[in-house]
Amino acid sequence: MSGELIVFYVLSAITVIGALGVVLDRNVVRATLMLLIALLGVAGIFLVAFAEFLALAQILLYGGAVTIVVLFSIMLTRTADLRVNLDNPQRPMAALIAIAAFVLLTLTFVNSDIGELDGTTSVAIPGADVGSSGFETVGDVLFNQWAIPFEIASLVLLVAMIGAIALARSDDPEDAGEIASGSPEGAGQKT
Amino acid sequence: MDLELIHFQILGALLFSIGLYGVLARRSAVLVLISIELLLNAVNINLIGLAALVDRPPDERVFGQILAIFIITIAAAEIGLALAIVLRIFRNRGTANTDEMDLMKW
Helix, strand or coil, X not given: CCHHHHHHHHHHHHHHHHHHHHHHCCCHHHHHHHHHHHHHHHHHHHHHCCCHHHHHHHHHHHHHHHHHHHHXXXXXXXXXXXXXXXXXXXXXXXXXXXXXXXXXXXXXHHHCCHHHCCCECCCCCCCHHHHHHCXXXXXXXXXXXXXXXXXXXXXXXXXXXXXXXXXXXXXXXXXXXXHHHCCHHHHHHHC | CCCCHHHXXXXXXXXXXXXXXXXXXXXXXXXXXXXXXXXXXXXXXXXXXHHHHXXXXXXXXXXXXXXXXXXXXXXXXXHHHHHHHHHHHHHHHCCCEHHHCCXXXX
């Protein structure tokens, strides 16, 4: 058993435990923090697979941004009790479907011959020449061959950002005035 | 025994199934959304595993990583927009639970 396989198993265990916490935990906030654990585990998997840029992007985006945004929206959509029943009555059916999906996917992967297809190797990650597929190659290919999809993706992000602001904005004029002028109590405490 | 493509695929399948369970079983819309994040990450693991193991020159091998970058981009856009919609629904209807959003149910 090689060293990278051991690292992979440890990271997989972290990821799967985190993911199970996301879907099974009775506490909303803890489920979100378990999401953070699962996504950092995925970042480690990316590192094992020599995708350094993606590992960093994963930590920045999911560890930093997404978890914070989700926590904020949990705070803003909070009802009286956090520990209300979080699950549907369709739980058994959901478990059945999930297990069926796992079995189906696993059977497909095990029986597929993608490892023997032209141009793939199923032996191990070739160590020596992977060093060149780091940041430089990703940047080079992304900005030369994939420049137009990249620009479209940035446009999608811009539209999503504008849409999110427009949707989440309060259209109550009293609220807007309060935000603009600041609440008098807060100003009093400051001085 | 070395790290092989099948390891990445099984891990991706496992993560995908867990996320699928979360999407189907959770009531809170926010929890459904973070389960969708698990689904997208399962796909990314698959892509990265293939990108690491395909036997090609480096500038072709990174295609998997490039696709994963686009998936992460779309995931970020999706979660921002979807959480804004959930927030809006909560403000208008007072609930963030998917089984109570039945306004358009016939």
